[in-house]
Each structure stands twice: as C-alpha cells, then as structure tokens.
Amino acid sequence: xxxxxSLVTGVVVICAxxxxxxxxxxxxxxxxxxxxxxPFVDLLRRxxxxxxxxxxxxxxxxxxxxxxxxxxxxxxxxxxxxxxxxYQVAVERKIDAVQEKTVGRADAxxxxxxxxxxxxxxxxxxxIRKSQENxxxxxxxxxxxxxxxxxxxxxxxxxxxxxxxIISPLETTGIVLVVAIFILLQREDLRDRLIRLFGxxxxxxxxxxxxxxxxxxxxxxxxQLGINMGVGIVIxxxxxxxxxxxxxxFGVLTGLLRFVPYVGTWIAALLAVIFATAVGPxxxxxxxxxxxxxxxxxxxxxxxxxxxxxxxxxxSPFAVIVAAVFWSWIWGPIGLVLSTPxxxxxxxxxxHVDRLEFLxxxxxxxxxxxxxxxxxxxxxxxxxxEALVQAESLLKERxxxxxxxxxxxxxxxxxxxxxxxxxxxxxxxxxxNESAMDIIEGLEEVEDVVMAxxxxxxxxxxxxxxxxxxxxFHEAPPAHFDAASEGHTSSVLCIAGRGVLDDLAxxxxxxxxxxxxxxxxxxxxxxxxxxxxxxxxxxxxSLICVISFDAAESPPYLRNLLRRLHQRAGAADLIxxxxxxxxxxxxxAVIRKTSAATSFKELVEACVAAARLQTTNGVSWEGxxxxxxxxxADSGKAPAVVPVLRGA
Numbered sequence: 001x002x003x004x005x006s007l008v009t010g011v012v013v014i015c016a017x018x019x020x021x022x023x024x025x026x027x028x029x030x031x032x033x034x035x036x037x038x039p040f041v042d043l044l045r046r047x048x049x050x051x052x053x054x055x056x057x058x059x060x061x062x063x064x065x066x067x068x069x070x071x072x073x074x075x076x077x078x079x080x081x082x083x084x085x086x087y088q089v090a091v092e093r094k095i096d097a098v099q100e101k102t103v104g105r106a107d108a109x110x111x112x113x114x115x116x117x118x119x120x121x122x123x124x125x126x127x128i129r130k131s132q133e134n135x136x137x138x139x140x141x142x143x144x145x146x147x148x149x150x151x152x153x154x155x156x157x158x159x160x161x162x163x164x165x166i167i168s169p170l171e172t173t174g175i176v177l178v179v180a181i182f183i184l185l186q187r188e189d190l191r192d193r194l195i196r197l198f199g200x201x202x203x204x205x206x207x208x209x210x211x212x213x214x215x216x217x218x219x220x221x222x223x224q225l226g227i228n229m230g231v232g233i234v235i236x237x238x239x240x241x242x243x244x245x246x247x248x249x250f251g252v253l254t255g256l257l258r259f260v261p262y263v264g265t266w267i268a269a270l271l272a273v274i275f276a277t278a279v280g281p282x283x284x285x286x287x288x289x290x291x292x293x294x295x296x297x298x299x300x301x302x303x304x305x306x307x308x309x310x311x312x313x314x315x316s317p318f319a320v321i322v323a324a325v326f327w328s329w330i331w332g333p334i335g336l337v338l339s340t341p342x343x344x345x346x347x348x349x350x351x352h353v354d355r356l357e358f359l360x361x362x363x364x365x366x367x368x369x370x371x372x373x374x375x376x377x378x379x380x381x382x383x384x385x386e387a388l389v390q391a392e393s394l395l396k397e398r399x400x401x402x403x404x405x406x407x408x409x410x411x412x413x414x415x416x417x418x419x420x421x422x423x424x425x426x427x428x429x430x431x432x433n434e435s436a437m438d439i440i441e442g443l444e445e446v447e448d449v450v451m452a453x454x455x456x457x458x459x460x461x462x463x464x465x466x467x468x469x470x471x472x473f474h475e476a477p478p479a480h481f482d483a484a485s486e487g488h489t490s491s492v493l494c495i496a497g498r499g500v501l502d503d504l505a506x507x508x509x510x511x512x513x514x515x516x517x518x519x520x521x522x523x524x525x526x527x528x529x530x531x532x533x534x535x536x537x538x539x540x541x542s543l544i545c546v547i548s549f550d551a552a553e554s555p556p557y558l559r560n561l562l563r564r565l566h567q568r569a570g571a572a573d574l575i576x577x578x579x580x581x582x583x584x585x586x587x588x589a590v591i592r593k594t595s596a597a598t599s600f601k602e603l604v605e606a607c608v609a610a611a612r613l614q615t616t617n618g619v620s621w622e623g624x625x626x627x628x629x630x631x632x633a634d635s636g637k638a639p640a641v642v643p644v645l646r647g648a
Contacts, residue, residue, distance in 0.1 A: 006355075014330070021331050026172055029334075030179035032341055034187075035214065036221045037062055041184055055184040059177055066173075069252060076249030083245060209352035213345055220341065223305070228255040231265070231300050235272075238292040242285055244276045254293075259337045262320065269293035315343055319363030372410035379415065382431040384438035391443060400448040400515070404508050405599040409578065412436070416501055416549040429500055436504045440511060448515045491519035492607055493541050497548020498525045498557055505578060506547045512604050518543075518611060528561060538569040543610055545575045545603065562594065573610040577603045 017024065037058045044054035183190065195206045236251025244250070250272045257264035272293070277286040315323070323343035327335035343363055350359030361368055369377060371394060378387040394403050415432055418424045424432070492513050496506035506522050513520035528536060538544075544565055550558055565574055577597035595610075597603040 017330050025331055025334055026175040027179055028338060029176045030183060032221070032338065033062065033176060033180045034183040035217045036225070037180065037184065039218060039222065051185065055181055059181055063177060073249060073252055076246050080246045080249065205352050209348060213348045216344065216348065217341055220344065224259065227300055227304055228258040231255060231258060231296055234296050235292065239272065239289065242288045242292065244272060244285060244289060245279060246275070265293065265297045315340065315347060315363055316365045319343060371407045372414065375407050375411035376414045379411070379432045379435045380428060382435050384435040384442070387435070387439050388442045391439065395446060400443065400446050401512055401601050401604060404512065405601055408508065409600065412501055412504060413549065416499065419500060433504065437507070440507055444511065448512060491521065492543040492545055494520055494522045494545045494547060495528055496522065496524055497546065497550050499549050502548045505549065509545060509547050509600060509603055512600055513607060516604055516608060518607055530560065533564050538572070541569055542572050542614055543607055544569060544572050545577065545607065547577050549578065575603065575606050
C-alpha cells in the first residue's frame with residue numbers, strides 16, 4: 001500500500017506540473033530570479049539603503065539587463081538581415097559547390113542507373129510511353145483550378161495578429177517581476193511559513209534543508225552567470241577576430257544557451273559554424289570557429305567551473321541528462337533551461353527527507369555506497385583491481401592505518417555479519433579471501449605516513465558525503481609510531497582467531513606492525529588449539545596479539561585461548577583485537593590484565609607502547625651470556641625460537 005500510494009502521488013504531481021505549467025512556470029522563474037538577485041539585495045541592505053529600495057533597485061537592474069540583452073539580440077538580427085544581400089554571392093557559391101559534390105554525383109549515378117534499366121527492359125519503357133499517350137487522349141475531365149479569397153482583415157485583427165506574440169512574453173515577464181519583488185520583500189516570512197508547513201516537527205532539519213538549498217542555488221546561479229558571461233565575451237572577441245559577421249550576437253546566444261546543460265554551447269556553435277561556412281570565402285573560417293568553440297568549452301568546463309563551484313553542481317551526469325529530458329517534456333524550452341536548478345532542489349530535498357531519499361540516491365553525485373560497502377562489494381565480485389584504485393584514491397588523504405580501519409575493517413565486519421547469517425557461500429568466501437589478500441599485497445609498498453589534516457576546509461559539492469561517511473574524511477589521522485627508530489625493537493606474535501575472516505585481519509595487523517618497526521609473525525589458531533597447545537614453545541615471547549572478529553561476541557574458544565596464553569606466557573603483554581566497544585569481552589575476569597584494541601590504529605599504538613615500556617624497564621635474558629651481543633628478533637623466524645626483549 002505504501003508503494004502504491006507513492007506511485008499515485010508521483011503520477012498526480014507529474015500531471016499537476018504538466019497541466020499547471022501556465023501558472024507554475026512564472027512562479028518558478030520568479031523564485032529562481034529571487035535566488036539570483038538576493039546577494040545583490042543583501043549588498044544594498046548592508047549599504048543602509050533600506051529593504052524596499054534595495055529590492056526595487058535590484059529588480060530594476062535585473063530588468064534593465066534583460067531588456068538590454070533583448071535589444072542587443074534584436075539589433076544584431078536586424079543588422080544581419082540587412083547585410084544578407086552582401087553575402088548572397090558567397091552563399092550561392094557554397095551551395096553550388098555542395099550541390100556539385102553531392103547532387104551532381106547523385107544525378108550522375110541515377111543517370112547511369114536509368115541507362116542500365118533501359119538496357120535491361122526496353123519493352124517496359126515502350127509500355128510506359130503508350131500508357132501515357134492513352135491517358136492524354138482519354139476524355140476524362142481534368143481538375144479545375146480553384147482560388148480561395150479571404151476577406152481583408154480588420155484593424156483589430158491586424159493588431160491582434162502582430163501584438164499577440166509580443167504580449168504573451170511581456171505578460172509572463174511582468175508576473176515574474178511582481179512575484180520576485182514580493183518574494184524578496186518577504187523572504188524571512190515565507191521561510192518561516194514553509195518551515196511551519198513542512199518542518200515544524202523537526203526545525204533543525206527543515207532549517208538546514210532550506211539554508212542549503214538557498215546557499216547552493218545562489219552559488220550555482222552566480223557562478224554559472226559569471227562563467228557564461230565570460231564565455232560569451234570570449235566567443236564574441238574570437239569570432240570578431242576570425243571575421244564572422246554577427247560576432248556579438250553569437251556571443252550573447254552562447255552565454256544564454258550555456259544554461260542548457262551539456263548541449264547548450266554546441267547548439268550555439270552549430271549556428272555559428274553554419275553561418276561561418278555560408279558567408280566565408282573558403283573553409284578556414286568554419287575550421288577556426290570550431291576550434292574556438294571547442295577550446296573555450298574545454299577550458300570553461302574542465303578548469304574554470306571546478307575552480308568556482310567544485311567538479312559538479314551536486315548532480316550526477318546521468319541525472320542532468322534525465323532531468324533535461326523530463327523537464328523539457330513537461331515545460332518545453334523553459335523546462336530545459338530550468339532542469340538543473342529544479343533537479344538540484346529535489347536532490348537537496350531528498351537529502352533531508354527520509355521518504356524522498358531515493359532522489360538523492362538516483363540523481364545526487366555522492367557515492368551510493370560508502371567506501372567500506374564498496375570494498376566489500378568488490379570482494380564479492382572478485383575485483384581487487386578496482387578496490388586498489390579506490391584505496392589509492394583514499395590514501396591521498398588518509399594514512400594506511402586509517403584506510404585499513406575505516407574501509408577494510410568495516411568492510412570485513414559487514415562480511416563477517418553475512419557469514420554469521422549464513423548467506424555467504426563457500427565459493428564467495430573463497431573469492432573474498434583471495435581478493436582481500438591481493439589488496440593487502442598490493443599495499444605492501446605503501447608507507448603508513450601521517451597525512452595533513454584539513455578540518456576547516458569545506459569539501460566541494462562533488463565530495464559532500466553523508467553523516468556516516470563524514471568521519472572517514474574529517475577525523476584527524478592517527479599518529480605515526482616507529483619503534484625501530486626509537487630503539488624499541490620487539491617481536492609480536494599475531495594469533496588469528498578461528499573465524500573464516502580472522503586470517504585476513506591478522507595479516508593486515510602483521511603488515512602494519514612491520515611498517516612501524518616491529519618484528520611480527522602470524523600463526524593460525526590451529527597451532528594454539530586445546531589439543532596442540534602443549535606443543536607450542538612460548539619462551540622469549542614478550543608481545544602476543546590475538547586478533548579475531550569473534551572478540552565482540554566473546555565465544556568460549558576465545559576465552560579459553562586467552563586463559564591458556566596467560567598460564568603459559570604470563571610475563572608477556574597480551575593484546576586482544578578487534579574488540580567492539582562495550583562488548584562482553586572487555587569485562588572478562590580472565591583478561592583483566594589484557595589490553596583491548598578496537599581498531600588497527602589502537603593495536604599498533606598498544607604494541608609500540610608495550611615495546612617502549614619493556615625497553616624502559618630493562619631486560620633480562622634467560623639462558624644467554626650477558627657478554628654476548630643482544631640478538632634482535634627477525635620477522636622471518638618463528639618467535640618461539642628467537643629471543644626477544646622481555647619485561648624485567
């Protein structure tokens with residue numbers, strides 16, 4: 001019923017937009033004009049001009065600009081029409097040349113085809129000739145020509161015929177200006193009424209949504225207006241240098257048509273190229289016109305626009321195309337121009353209204369999946385290459401340990417939950433392990449360096465993320481610990497849990513330990529199980545890490561393993577990860593002297609701190625000659641046979 005109700009609501013809204021376009025278009029234009037003029041009104045109010053004079057002056061300036069643009073276009077069109085006889089010879093010459101290369105060749109081809117047909121069927125041609133002679137000689141009455149004479153129109157009809165195309169745009173313009181004036185005069189009151197109507201239950205969300213919509217739309221319109229004016233000026237100057245007549249007209253058209261996403265510039269370019277081809281004495285004018293439009297569009301779209309308002313407007317390219325098609329179908333050419341700002345309003349609405357979140361997912365430029373979800377999805381798809389590309393992109397802003405904590409660890413936790421639910425097949429589990437190992441191996445050469453945090457920098461529109469992703473890009477990166485450079489050299493024995501994904505987590509931990517100057521060795525759980533634990537020699541082991549995703553549930557096997565390790569290596573520092581905060585494992589009496597780490601960052605910090613403490617407290621060697629050189633643990637050897645630093 002909920003889905004059916006949503007479908008019916010969508011159909012009703014679309015029908016209302018289509019049949020009510022005569023009323024809605026002026027109102028929407030007035031709202032968008034108010035967003036464009038609002039910064040100028042605020043500037044005038046800061047100059048102590050007063051609210052009403054500021055609004056009237058700003059609207060008069062906007063009206064003057066629109067009138068000037070319309071007059072300029074009309075003057076340029078009239079001038080081109082008056083100068084058209086001057087280009088008639090060039091146009092006729094180009095037409096003859098084109099006909100000679102196309103129609104002439106076609107006529108020659110058709111002539112050859114006709115000759116071939118005559119050779120094939122000469123009798124058929126004779127039958128056609130006789131049939132035409134019989135029709136001419138037949139007494140059938142030929143149709144008589146008829147002429148229709150309309151009465152001369154009256155002066156009223158003439159005035160209506162000539163003024164109706166002018167009155168309709170003037171009427172729409174007047175409505176837009178009047179509505180825009182009242183919107184600007186009562187902005188605060190209208191905002192409060194909308195909040196009361198739609199968001200009285202959640203004032204914070206409603207206020208945030210309206211402020212974001214106003215800020216982003218004003219920024220978009222001002223930036224787009226400035227860019228379009230600049231592009232129009234460049235096109236006018238360039239066409240004037242090339243020698244294309246009506247350069248100012250094509251510059252203005254380019255600036256206006258750039259409000260149409262993606263295709264607006266090239267519509268103006270097509271008109272200019274056709275005109276340059278027709279009036280130019282050769283083909284060089286056409287070529288230079290194409291080059292001018294191409295270079296200008298690339299510079300404006302790929303360099304200037306990202307510098308002003310980010311890499312996009314907050315909409316995906318797919319959304320821009322679909323919106324252009326939809327709004328042009330609903331409202332015609334005006335809808336095509338308004339498609340981007342209207343869709344942007346819908347996307348902002350979807351970010352703050354739960355039931356409209358699908359609009360943000362479908363049309364927004366934010367990633368549909370979080371980095372952790374994307375990581376897990378790539379593991380399921382057995383595509384480690386794309387996951388490595390994502391990792392390289394994130395590592396430009398984050399350290400390696402931060403990437404492992406916020407992306408890989410969270411993704412593996414999602415996989416662990418799916419394994420517990422029994423939805424992961426054996427084949428999928430195999431692919432997950434293989435792909436994850438490929439990713440870990442691909443990051444072997446990456447150093448775990450601290451990245452410069454930029455908490456005060458506002459991300460561009462294309463990088464705006466949801467609340468659940470914000471921590472990944474705005475938390476301070478972890479400090480970098482290097483035990484080897486400080487002389488704290490120890491070996492860490494990493495024991496993976498019994499879970500199917502624990503080996504992956506332990507492998508990541510070993511890699512991070514070695515990058516921070518600690519020797520590290522990985523041992524599977526089977527070597528420390530109850531039946532084989534007596535075979536293990538833990539002599540000389542000073543740091544032990546037990547890493548398992550089961551640490552959150554605190555299963556019996558994990559508690560028994562920790563108890564056995566305490567009994568056999570009581571002097572060693574024991575660290576357990578990856579513990580979920582406030583889990584049952586943190587309260588176990590058997591590990592009250594054990595450190596608990598919830599992330600790889602905390603795991604590295606705990607091990608480096610333990611290595612420092614062991615070196616500071618002094619060392620004692622069992623079974624060694626104190627006069628011999630102190631051996632250093634080699635990460636390539638088993639810790640059971642290599643002496644390591646041990647707390648006094």
